[in-house]
Amino acid sequence: MLLALTRDRSGRAWRLADTCAACAAATSNTAVVPDTLSGSSRPPASVCPSVPVHRFQAGLQERVRVREMLTYLGTALPRFTSPAARLLALQCALRTDVRGQVRLPTGLLRGMRLHGNRELWLELAHADWLALPDFRALPAQVRLLDAAVLDQAPGRRARCRAADWALRPAPLILPAAAPALRLTALALAAYTCARAEHGTDMDILTRLCGHSAQQTSELLDRLVTTRTLQAWRHDRETDEVVWQLPQPQAQSRIAVLPRGHQA
Structure with a gap:
């Protein structure tokens, strides 16, 4: 992942974002911020307390791909893009072919609770991100x-x-929740790793989800x-958000004490 600086079309504002090398190279008006010795004071991942890794091995590559695309x-x-439109854009971006053509089955949109919502397509078209589809065509193209x-x-x-994983981003699956809550859970799942605690900056979460800090x-x-x-x-000093996942049921069982010991 690289830290990239992107200038908007008007030239009045710049945005900092974590992105992959391919996206940084393909994005216009973008420059990669070089590494510096004065980095974060956070401890390296190797010193963090670990938890069973098998919970996070499945879907590791998909998690990285979704994190990069988010x-x-x-x-x-645009910053004001709604969570539902962001979820739709993510599916389109991951499922596109080399010509920019995407086919989204009706069942997929219904499963995402986005079927028949023309406002989302209009929102992304207004941002010049896609061309309006023919709403009469099935599946959506x-x-x-x-x-x-x-x-x-x-x-x-x-x-x-990766697009399929984003529909059920283990271990934070919320299939029936509102788009804002599902997008937040997806962003957290994309940054979840094999540690006791997981974290990222509040600014990153707000940018990925289009929300305010509140x-x-x-x-x-x-x-x-x-x-x-x-x-x-x-942590307001470092602006880092840290979260913990519920413990597996196997870890919550009552331990059997040796003979001669009483609880």
């Missing part, structure tokens, strides 16, 4: 206007697996209420 869309789409998503690596089959905090509280997260906290 990061890119956080820069390519879309042409993307964002040239940066046409030449992606890995290939389309691997990207489609909205993000409220959504994280809802994820705790629904027991999708065990807990979370925001």
Whole structure:
């Protein structure tokens, strides 16, 4: 992952975003910020307390691919883009062919609770990200206007697996939740790894989801209420958000004490 600086079309604003090398090279008005010795004071991943890795091995490559695409869309789409439109754009970007053509089955859109919602297509078309589809055609066929998503690596089959993972982003699966909550859970799942605690910057979460910091905090509280997260906290000095997943049931069993010991 690279830190890239992108200038908007008007030239009045610049955005910093984590992105992959391919996306940075394909995005216009973008420069990669070079590495510096004065980096973050966070401890390296190797010193973090570890948890069973098998929970996170499945879908590791898909998780990385989704994280990279969410990061890119956080820069390519306007900040006010709705969570539902971002979820739709993610599926389009990952499922596109080299010509920018995407076919989205009706069952897929219904499963995402986005079927028949023309406002989302209008929202992305207004951002010049795609051309409006023929709403009478089934399945939906879309042409993307964002040239940066046409030449992606890995290939389309691997990207489609990532798109499928994004529909059920283990271990934070919320299939029946509202788009804002599902997008937040997806962003957290993309940054979840084999540690006891998982974290990223609050600015990154707000940019990926198009929320304010206050909205993000409220959504994280809802994820705790629904027991999708065990807990979370925001370090205001470093602006880092750290969250914990619920412990597996196997770890919550009562230990058998040796003879001669009493609870």
